[in-house]
Amino acid sequence: MTLFEYFQDAECFSLKEAVACVEQVKEVKEPSIRARIYEGIEKGLFSRIAKGVYTVTKEQDGEEVTCMLVQGNGRDLSFLKDNSIDAIITDHAYDLKKSLKGGNRDFAAYECFQYTQEDFDEKYRVLKKGCFLVEFMPEENGENYEYLYQMKKMAKEAGLEYYAKVAWKKGNFVANTGRKSKNTEEIAFFTKGKARNLRPDAKKDKAEPGISHYMSGARGMLPTVFDIEPPGKNSRIHQAEKPVQLLQQILGFVTEEKEWVLDQFAGSFSLGEAALLNERNAICIEINEEYFEKGKERLLSAKSRSR
Numbered sequence: 156m157t158l159f160e161y162f163q164d165a166e167c168f169s170l171k172e173a174v175a176c177v178e179q180v181k182e183v184k185e186p187s188i189r190a191r192i193y194e195g196i197e198k199g200l201f202s203r204i205a206k207g208v209y210t211v212t213k214e215q216d217g218e219e220v221t222c223m224l225v226q227g228n229g230r231d232l233s234f235l236k237d238n239s240i241d242a243i244i245t246d247h248a249y250d251l252k253k254s255l256k257g258g259n260r261d262f263a264a265y266e267c268f269q270y271t272q273e274d275f276d277e278k279y280r281v282l283k284k285g286c287f288l289v290e291f292m293p294e295e296n297g298e299n300y301e302y303l304y305q306m307k308k309m310a311k312e313a314g315l316e317y318y319a320k321v322a323w324k325k326g327n328f329v330a331n332t333g334r335k336s337k338n339t340e341e342i343a344f345f346t347k348g349k350a351r352n353l354r355p356d357a358k359k360d361k362a363e364p365g366i367s368h369y370m371s372g373a374r375g376m377l378p379t380v381f382d383i384e385p386p387g388k389n390s391r392i393h394q395a396e397k398p399v400q401l402l403q404q405i406l407g408f409v410t411e412e413k414e415w416v417l418d419q420f421a422g423s424f425s426l427g428e429a430a431l432l433n434e435r436n437a438i439c440i441e442i443n444e445e446y447f448e449k450g451k452e453r454l455l456s457a458k459s460r461s462r
Contacts, residue, residue, distance in 0.1 A: 229419030229440040230274055235281040240438075241414035243278055244405060244426055246291035246395060249302070270306055275313035281417070285351030287373070287409035288315060291323075291397070292341040303341075310345050318344040319377050323401060326384030342405070344377070353411070373408040381405075392423035392449045402429035410435055424450030 229245070250267035278288055292306070293299055307317060322339045352369040359368035383401045385391075402425055410416055412434045418426040421439035427450065430437035441447045 228442050229421070230268075230277075232277045232281050232419070235417075235438075237280050238283045239415070240281045240286070240417045241283055242287045242289065242406070242410045242416045243282060243419070244289040244402065244409075244416060245419045246397065246422070247420050248395075249293065249299075269302060270309060272309050272312060275306075275309045275315065278310075279313040279315055279347060282347040283351075284348055285371075286347055287318070287350070288345040288347070289405055289409060290343045290345070292343055294322075294339050294341055307343070315345040315347060316349070318346050318350060318373075320344070321377050322380045324380050324382045326382060339380075342381070344373070344409070353409070374411075375408060377408060386423075386425075392453065393446055396423040397425050399425050399429045399432070402426050403433050406430065406433045406435055421450055422446055424453050428453060 229247075247270065248267045250269050282288060288310070290306070292303055295303055311317070321342045321344070323342055325338045325340075327338075350371045350373065352371055353374040354370050354372040355374075356368040356370045359370075360366070381401055381404060383398050383404075386396045386398055406416065406429055410433075413436065415436045415438065416426070416430055418424075418437065418439045421427065421441040423446065424439050424441070427437045427439045429435075439450065441450060
């Protein structure tokens with residue numbers, strides 16, 4: 156029995172799952188499983204598309220079935236083709252210790268980092284022309300304002316245009332650390348060149364009835380603020396988890412049905428759930444194994460609810 160046959164009914168699997176499943180049938184250690192994966196690559200059964208990311212494709216009953224093994228880093232987008240993504244919506248584990256105090260953010264399980272120019276160059280590369288990059292950022296303060304400025308500067312250097320910034324007000328949630336109470340995060344919207352035509356053009360629709368006209372911009376006027384409660388402490392998967400309702404609203408502004416959206420740092424996979432509910436396709440990358448497993452359960456549940 157091949158590794159593919161073990162997992163042909165699974166949409167994705169981890170190396171740990173591969174070892175556990177094979178061990179139930181035959182005593183095989185992890186290095187051997189890893190060796191068989193690389194052997195499969197050499198034989199063309201597996202395709203290595205990035206470090207730690209593999210696809211397995213096989214024709215069965217006249218149709219192709221594909222499994223994916225993901226063990227990688229969201230900063231590595233080399234497996235994605237140029238101009239292949241309709242939107243990126245993400246929240247990176249920024250290395251700003253004072254900005255992480257209080258509130259609902261704690262990246263103890265992560266290696267925190269700060270973006271480099273290469274990160275934004277890659278975002279630009281995979282985005283389609285006119286499409287949106289949406290970045291969650293901490294509310295500006297004396298600790299982080301220089302880094303937030305650098306992020307915008309790097310985005311501009313990559314070729315991205317600044318579109319708008321909207322605050323996310325976390326309902327009645329308040330963290331009272333620092334110089335003032337914290338209950339907001341910033342959401343920055345960028346586009347690859349001029350924003351594509353998503354906004355309905357009522358004036359042209361009136362002049363030419365029966366034909367739908369669109370002009371450059373998001374699908375509607377972005378609000379001054381998104382006022383939505385964050386997930387409750389006892390129900391969330393990840394301490395920086397975003398509410399599905401918030402992400403559904405953002406998806407509604409920057410994408411259309413059946414398009415592809417990317418979350419480089421999936422965390423709780425709330426974007427994946429929002430995408431399923433909004434009939435969007437999503438690629439969610441997560442480096443932490445615990446969150447990855449919980450995220451799979453979440454998406455399977457969301458998939459059944461969205462039918």
